[in-house]
Amino acid sequence: MxxxxxxxxxxxxxxxxxxxxxxxxxxxxxxxxxxxxxxxxxxxxxxxxxxxxxxxxxxxxxxxxxxxxxxxxxxxxxxxxxxxxxxxxxxxxxxxxxxxxxxxxxxxxxxxxxxxxxxxxxxxxxxxxxxxxxxxxxxxxxxxxxxxxxxxxxxxxxxxxxxxxxxxxxxxxxxxxxxxxxxxxxxxxxxxxxxxxxxxxxxxxxxxxxxxxxxxxxxxxxxxxxxxxxxxxxxxxxxxxxxxxxxxxxxxxxxxxxxxxxxxxxxxxxxxxxxxxLVKKIISPQKSVKIAFVGKYLKLKESYKSLIEALIHSGAHLDMRVDIEWIDSEELEKLSEEEMEERFNEVSGILVPGGFGERGVEGKLRAIKYARENKIPYLGICLGMQLAVIEFARNVLNLKYANSQEFDPDTTEPVVYLIDEFIDANGQKQIRTHKTPLGGTMRLGGYECLIKKGTKLYDAYKSDKVIERHRHRYEVNNAYEKQLEDNGMIISGKSKEGLIEAVELKDHPWFVGVQFHPEFTNKLKSPNKVIMSFVENAYKCQKSC
Structure with a gap:
């Protein structure tokens, strides 16, 4: 009993x-x-x-x-x-x-x-x-x-x-x-x-x-x-x-x-x-690194509880204290270029977490652009990945109206869109049946991600397959996949049905966006590998970038 x-x-x-x-x-x-x-x-x-x-x-x-x-x-x-x-x-x-x-x-x-x-x-x-x-x-x-x-x-x-x-x-x-x-x-x-x-x-x-x-x-x-x-x-x-x-x-x-x-x-x-x-490494680490955390729920940091703990755990395993620089994404929308430079001057990595809704999005896009252009290690999670694709589409592909249907349902360039059905890798139609009480579709829980070899994502996981957890209803539009890859964005992870699960930049020290939430599989004794790789590369950038 x-x-x-x-x-x-x-x-x-x-x-x-x-x-x-x-x-x-x-x-x-x-x-x-x-x-x-x-x-x-x-x-x-x-x-x-x-x-x-x-x-x-x-x-x-x-x-x-x-x-x-x-x-x-x-x-x-x-x-x-x-x-x-x-x-x-x-x-x-x-x-x-x-x-x-x-x-x-x-x-x-x-x-x-x-x-x-x-x-x-x-x-x-x-x-x-x-x-x-x-x-x-x-x-x-x-x-x-x-x-x-x-x-x-x-x-x-x-x-x-x-x-x-x-x-x-x-x-x-x-x-x-x-x-x-x-x-x-x-x-x-x-x-x-x-x-x-x-x-x-x-x-x-x-x-x-x-x-x-x-x-x-x-x-x-x-x-x-x-x-x-x-x-x-x-x-x-x-x-x-x-x-x-x-x-x-x-x-x-x-x-x-x-x-x-x-x-x-x-x-x-x-x-x-x-x-x-591990507790000793959390309390008294030998090294430190500063990460900019760009979010919109900063008045209640419990909203990002798992991600905060994931950074702490990664630091413990790297004998490193992760100092979080909290940045309100709405404030970034009002800053001049000189003020942006000053705001990010002392950080060695930029993180944009998941979230819902349009509030603060333009500020997050500015942070992503800054990370891309200034070669600062970047990790985008869920919405943070989708925004990385939107920023790239607008400023590299010159798609002026690139957007997510979450923010503009009538956008003429839906690089991120809501889909209820899609064609899988075998050419078969798949219908997403998980309905929320509000009537929307969501991907919830663990899904398999197939990882492309030779990528930063593969280097992090040391595997071509991983199961990570999702909580989202919008996807990166596969119709833009060729344009993205032709201009330097690598599609480094896909679901078995062919949905885009991860992206990264070819000519960048470390720039990765993932559609899933790696913080949900993170544990004190076994930190999530992509988050730990982000922290490690932010520290390397601090020393050499």
């Missing part, structure tokens, strides 16, 4: 339940267990795919094409494994499933209620993941006391009763605020949060206490007495220089001891040597 660790949050949101959950899972994985994770989101959206980045941050895409919470990305990066649509579900998915069953008559005329029908659906989804693993860590989104989270708390309370006391436990992540005027750390919010949990039948076995300052022994004892949590199970979680330090901090506080005792796991001795080595 699989064992369960349920992670709840108290006092307020954004305390780091996801990192806490991933850290515990990582320590157990390095102790030899087969570990998986589940993130439960209490919002009514079926998934975050239609949410603005300002609402929810990044939408992470799994190998099987699910649009999920960004915490799934953290889980994958910590555990060095691919997760699936099973590992993230929402209130919307649960209620939709129950209502569909009711409409089919699955409940045989019974009154459908929160208990047992909704709670049974929640338990079923958690158990589906548990079938494949030794230990499953389940993070419950939101904060204890939120009305929308009550069915989930009731479901996991029931599940603990069903599996027995040595097969389930609760970890509560809470805040210990520091009141500057009083010069004191306060435990009262945590006491009330635990009381709320206990009122609904859940007693936490471990407290993870977020705080700006280390917790004195006396305060831990006070928390232990007030919450009925063992003294050695009160774990402090002060801010760390990197999130990857958190498992090591937990290990130093012997967090595995109360976990092993509650779940009857025996003595645990995780091998964290490789992890510790």
């Amino acid at each position: 699989a064992k369960y660790i349920f992670v709840t949050g108290g006092v307020l949101s954004s305390l780091g339940k996801g990192i806490t959950s991933a850290s515990i899972a990582t320590l157990l994985q390095h102790s030899g267990f087969k570990v998986s994770m589940v993130k439960i989101d209490p919002y009514l959206n079926v998934d975050p795919g239609t949410m603005s980045p300002f609402e929810h941050g990044e939408v992470f895409v799994t190998e099987d094409g699910a649009e999920t919470d960004l915490d799934i990305g953290n889980y994958e990066r910590f555990l060095n494994k691919n997760l699936s649509k099973k590992n993230n579900f929402t209130t919307g998915q649960v209620y939709l499933s129950v209502i569909e069953k009711e409409r089919r008559g699955d409940y045989l005329g019974k009154t459908v209620q929160i208990i047992p029908h909704i709670t049974d659906e929640i338990k079923k989804r958690i158990k589906d993941v548990a079938k494949e693993t030794d230990i499953v860590v389940v993070e419950l989104g939101g904060t204890v006391g939120d009305i929308e989270g009550l069915p989930f708390l009731e479901a996991v309370r029931q599940l603990k009763q069903e599996v027995g006391k040595n097969n389930a436990m609760f970890v509560h992540v809470t805040l210990i605020p520091y009141i500057k005027a009083a010069g004191e750390l306060k435990t009262k919010p945590t006491q009330h949060s635990v009381q709320e949990l206990r009122r609904i039948g859940i007693t936490p076995h471990i407290l993870v206490c977020r705080s700006e300052k280390p917790l004195p022994k006396s305060l831990k004892e006070k928390l232990s007495n007030a919450t009925d949590v063992d003294r050695d199970a009160v774990i402090e979680a002060v801010d760390a220089p990197t999130i990857y330090q958190v498992p090591l901090n937990f290990l130093n506080q012997d967090i595995l001891k109360p976990i092993a005792e509650q779940l009857d796991l025996g003595e645990l001795h995780p091998d964290m040597s490789e992890w510790n080595y």
Whole structure:
């Protein structure tokens, strides 16, 4: 029987339940267990795919094409494994499933209620993941006391009763605020949060206490007495220089001891040597490089979470700190040529990430033109690749009206266009059938990319075939392929159906655009190869360009 660790949050949101959950899972994985994770989101959206980045941050895409919470990305990066649509579900998915069953008559005329029908659906989804693993860590989104989270708390309370006391436990992540005027750390919010949990039948076995300052022994004892949590199970979680330090901090506080005792796991001795080595490289690297990150969601950098982490991971493996120069693409639209020169003067690489919508596009095009003309290493991801093709078409092919149908549906030069059907490499018509709720077509999840030998992309992957994840609905128009290649743009990657997956420039130190999102397959222990190649070549340019 699989064992369960349920992670709840108290006092307020954004305390780091996801990192806490991933850290515990990582320590157990390095102790030899087969570990998986589940993130439960209490919002009514079926998934975050239609949410603005300002609402929810990044939408992470799994190998099987699910649009999920960004915490799934953290889980994958910590555990060095691919997760699936099973590992993230929402209130919307649960209620939709129950209502569909009711409409089919699955409940045989019974009154459908929160208990047992909704709670049974929640338990079923958690158990589906548990079938494949030794230990499953389940993070419950939101904060204890939120009305929308009550069915989930009731479901996991029931599940603990069903599996027995040595097969389930609760970890509560809470805040210990520091009141500057009083010069004191306060435990009262945590006491009330635990009381709320206990009122609904859940007693936490471990407290993870977020705080700006280390917790004195006396305060831990006070928390232990007030919450009925063992003294050695009160774990402090002060801010760390990197999130990857958190498992090591937990290990130093012997967090595995109360976990092993509650779940009857025996003595645990995780091998964290490789992890510790990489953390040291993140914190104290020998080299550094500055990358310009040209985006439009800079007020909420969580929108680019996976890409930021990918740059950090690549730097760790290259013993290098990647300094990100954040550049708002809308600001670039207003700059003179002299100001552009000044803005990019100190960077050694330029990155344009994915995104949707026309806002900030002209600024991104200016950044791409600057990278191309000044021989600065460039990486364009998804929209960043499409814009590289548009810039090239306008300024090298002299196609004045070259554009994407996303921005101008009536453009006379649709170098990037929306297609619902296309002719594959074998001359057969293929129809894209994945429809979003908004009625558009999207490529979501892992697709095979066939890589042309002798290209920068091939040098990065050391392979002629790779599977990377997509999240987009527009494609580079194959009708312009010959014109592009005749004038110095190499089509370095294609899908098996013949869609253009990657481009690069012939006479440039390193200029690569990819239609896929390489950041989604990136892990701490196995950084994505094209992103690492970009960072490495940016550093070379810093030394020689």
